[in-house]
Amino acid sequence: MSNLEIRDLHVSVETEQGTKQILKGVDLSIGEGETHAIMGPNGSGKSTLAYAIAGHPKYTVESGSVKLDGEEVLTMSVDERARAGLFLAMQYPVEIPGVSVSNFLRTAKTAIDGAAPPIRGWIKDLDSSMSQLRMDKSFRERNVNEGFSGGEKKRNEILQLELLKPKFAVLDETDSGLDVDALKIVSEGVNRAKANTGLGILLITHYNRILKYIQPDFVHVFVAGKVVEQGGPELAVRLENEGYDRFLSNVNVGS
Known part of the structure; x- marks a missing residue:
């Protein structure tokens, strides 16, 4: 059984005002076939977690570990992380002029598997x-x-997720900007990938609506760079009804 273990992860980023610590000791454990939803207000560190796992050069991991099946991910290059079985769906996917979808996907599949798939x-x-x-x-x-x-x-x-067949996918606000029909189609694709391969999912979202189509096993609330509460799907419903005020109040009181 594959697993992704995040332990005491501290991550910072350089800003015009200097170094800013974003993640302040994150612990998460994601098993094969599990779906974990990360929810929280803007600026809480949700996307920072995604980019740190993926190896984005803008973010500095100060301490902690991210292990995939016991292997330290943080020492791997971005390409090595992909070959190990990690996949990141970005909030704002980039354009790649001059490279067709078909060629891109087959090249990526070849790089990950070590051999070109039969045409x-x-x-x-x-x-x-x-x-x-x-x-x-x-x-x-x-x-x-x-x-x-x-x-x-x-x-x-x-489409990349379905064809590349990673072990774990980090989906960063995949529901952002989608209408209801597109949301259903995208969610069905994620669910197919999970059913076919035992994909583990870390789903980052602001809203409960995508969780009506992609059922989470666990929900984690991020505030100020930490997990402040966790539970099952019912927690997402509670957040939709109550918001994050009570968590933010606790942070302000403690600061």
Whole structure:
């Protein structure tokens, strides 16, 4: 059984005002096939956690560990993290001019697996996933995310998720900017990937609405760079009804 263990993680970032500590001792354990939702107000450190796991150079890990199946992730390059089985779906996917979706995906799959997938089977899998995500076949030859709408970019990320088959996926506000129909389609793709591969999911979101389609096993509340409460799906409903005021008040009192 695969597992992703985050222990006492402290992360900082350089700002115009100097070094700012964002994460202040985060502990999380995600097992194979589990879905963990991270919720919290703006500026609480949710996206910082995602980028630290992925190895974004802007963020400095001051202490702590992130281990995938016992192997320290923080000493790995970004490419090594992907080959080890980590996947990050970004809040704002970047455009890659001059690189088609089809070529990008096959190159990524080859790099991760160490061998190119057989072309006939690859095209079949690609077409099947695109069809289920309601993506026209013409997207295969379009440049990655270039001219894509927000919803198309998010579908393209879930297409990558389905085809690259990572062990763990960090989904950073995947629901951002999606209408109800697109949200359902994207959520179905995530659920398919989980059902087919035992994918472990760390889902970062502001809102409960995506959790109606992607059922979390655990919900963790982030405030001021720490996990301040955790529970089951009922906690997300409570947050939707009550907001974060009581957590913010406790932080202000303690500061």
